[in-house]
Amino acid sequence: MIFLVDFPLGGLAKWLRFCGFDATLMRLAPDKPGSWPPPRPQTHILTRQVACQRLKRPDLLILAAPDPEGQLAEVMQRLRLSARHLKPLSRCSHCNDPLVSLSRDLVQGRVPEHVFLHHRRFYECPRCHRVYWPGSHIQGITGALRDQLEQLGDRGVAPRNNRP
């Protein structure tokens, strides 16, 4: 599933990527329908601009929640997404690029010592070279969504940029 996310909803785009969804930010102008991409299969456009309603696009979801976690819950609810649709630790939350597996040998020195000692699986973003691992990735997510992610057993941490 692909999401085109209205520019002010950067927090939501990040959480969607945490969950493994392809989420690209774009500026949506309700008064310039010509600047909008044509509808594509499996693609949803997310905004909080009520004025977009007049465009009557079937791929458009106008969200009410003011905070990223609430917006994510709203998207999941309205598209009937559940834990089985989520693939945590599969996409960089900053770049949206798919993560690649990283050999543990290449991780030493790039993550805190305790993380290296306590984790076996590591992933890297090929674009920004951030390292991810199962951990406290979902600390900012609340409620039902956290439970769903915990059931999947993947709780990745997005550390600061650790460029080699």
Ligand SMILES: [Zn+2]
């Ligand atoms: Zn990245």
